[in-house]
Amino acid sequence: MRGPAVAGERGPFGPRRPANHEEETDRIFADSTAQAKKTWPNRTVGESPPWQTLLARARPRLPDRAPRHGAPHDPPERKPTKTFASRGSVPRSRATVSRSLARRPAPPPMSVASVAALRTAGGSGRRRGAGSPHVGLNGGRFLMMQRRELVTKAGIALAVSCSMATSPASAAGSAQGLEILPFKPDGYNFWTWRGRRIHYVEQGAGQPIVLIHGFGASAFHWRYNIPELAKKYKVYAIDLLGFGWSEKALVDYEATIWMEQVSDFLREIVKEPAVLVGNSLGGFTTLFTATEVPELVRGVVLLNSAGQFADPNKPAAAPAEEEGEGSPLSRFVVKPLKEAFQRVVLGFLFWQSKQPARVEKVLKSVYIDSSNVDEYLVGSITAPTADPNAGEVYYRLMSRFMSNQSRYTLDRLLGKLACPLLLLWGDLDPWVGPAKAARIQEFYADTAVVHLQAGHCPHDEAPEQANRALLEWLAALDARATPAEPSLQTV
Incomplete structure (x- = not known):
């Protein structure tokens, strides 16, 4: 039976979670506040950096997220994680892949039909933590797969919506703009x-x-x-x-x-x-x-x-012969x-x-x-x-x-x-x-x-x-x- 985890103790997959996670979070928050007072000595605590910045510093870092230089209480050094390698390219870490994806321009806005088709294809959009600020233990890999899946579904939805929006008359090249009989599922x-x-x-x-x-x-x-x-x-x-x-x-x-x-x-x-x-x-x-x-x-x-x-070489058969009674067999x-x-x-x-x-x-x-x-x-x-x-x-x-x-x-x-x-x-x-x-x-x-x-x-x-x-x-x-x-x- 493994004993309680000790703060700072290393495990086979990096630093283990502290025994008392809430106390550790409070301590990091207090140290971040003290650091903020040193950085902005002429401001009160209420005028310190925005709460989003303090929260980002106080929150435990994701295991695949690269540390920022100069940030207090960075996690101890750990071994490189598993890398991704694309064909014909140099292997890159998950952190590098995540940052490169983040720098890509945002995809163009989709039409209402595309969004509707995307929701139909992909569900509510909050499955597997899609709407949560925490990505999870395998954050870099999952983030890349999630973005790839999103782009694929968006492309399919956009193609479907464009296909439905294009009339058969305009799609048919040889019809040359001729008027077309409207299709009625119930007939005329x-x-x-x-x-x-x-x-x-x-x-x-x-x-x-x-x-x-x-x-x-x-x-x-x-x-x-x-x-x-x-x-x-x-x-x-x-x-x-x-x-x-x-x-x-x-x-x-x-x-x-x-x-x-x-x-x-x-x-x-x-x-x-x-x-x-x-x-x-x-x-x-x-x-x-x-x-x-x-x-x-x-x-x-x-x-x-x-x-x-x-x-001409075969005489026409009479109807009676075609229908012939034949034998009982x-x-x-x-x-x-x-x-x-x-x-x-x-x-x-x-x-x-x-x-x-x-x-x-x-x-x-x-x-x-x-x-x-x-x-x-x-x-x-x-x-x-x-x-x-x-x-x-x-x-x-x-x-x-x-x-x-x-x-x-x-x-x-x-x-x-x-x-x-x-x-x-x-x-x-x-x-x-x-x-x-x-x-x-x-x-x-x-x-x-x-x-x-x-x-x-x-x-x-x-x-x-x-x-x-x-x-x-x-x-x-x-x-x-x-x-x-x-x-x-x-x-």
Whole structure:
């Protein structure tokens, strides 16, 4: 058992605390007062140095604090403490590090948003003695770590606040200051179709245009196109069933379901012939709709459309053959095992595909200029995946529609088309190259093609060029539909 500490006795880590700390403090305070009288002989005790100075002298010094020359009752000499060494520099003591940190200029003031974010990240600010005048036994090391942590958190908070303060329109370089459709978490308008809620956006006045998004996207994918087109036309952008803010209905997703949805949308909401504009899956739906209800469609615009031409070496399978009954072994053993395997695989793919980092990576792979791949776009794609039915809808889409797409080939649909066609094609698309646009133009005579140096979604990657080309084609279509005025020249 160790006996009581003796004042001035040295221990393995320096001078031990005196046995009677309060008496020692009083003695130091009295000696400091006496020293003050010698230093300022013409003043009374009350006029001696400020109380902060006396308190600083009377308070026991921190173990890592360098002594001031000439100060009374300095602690006895002790061995050098452990030093810090930065890369390529001479080792410095903790006292030297502390003094160098103290001489650094104060960081610039942070905004209110930065301070709020810093409090959220770092707690109340008084944890671990942050608000106390005593730093602690390991004062120099802790002070340096605390300052480093403060600077790091402040930088993160400042970056977050700047990111939130920057609008997507200004952050997107290729948008070139175009007006952007405001993002509304609750959506814009809803229409009930066959008992299901369908989301759509409506802006402008004039001849109607209906915009149809691609796989996994929504009406918000036309964010740079809707405001610009609405200056001259009545613009609608619809979310297909199972996508975006439309209901995640548990139905069999055949290609016909979206064709019927768009056809009924034209009848019940638009109520007059319109120009249909579609990207990817939306392009295929647009073309399918135009062939089924030609009286409601006055023109079609395809942007890197999905769909495929029939293989001349492979005869088309009849629907009955595709749905074939098969043997009992196939129906009761093979088919259930196949579906179970598909659910496991597609379930994992859905979980992976809805991660923001994964969505951003895929978008950047099909956007040649990824300036517009921002939080607005990624959020508009990932937000609908939070729906409880989203996983099941994904499974049904991948297992039904994608496998049956060969029943509705592009040559079959183009053979029934009876209106002008415009191809706005991103020639740098890694999925659907310009060869398909050339083949469509070769197959359908009434086709105009505009080649854009963009990827799979040229309307969002290069919106200014896409808007200009679309408006020029629409103006020509309007002039084409207007009957010529009778000539005043007499025969």
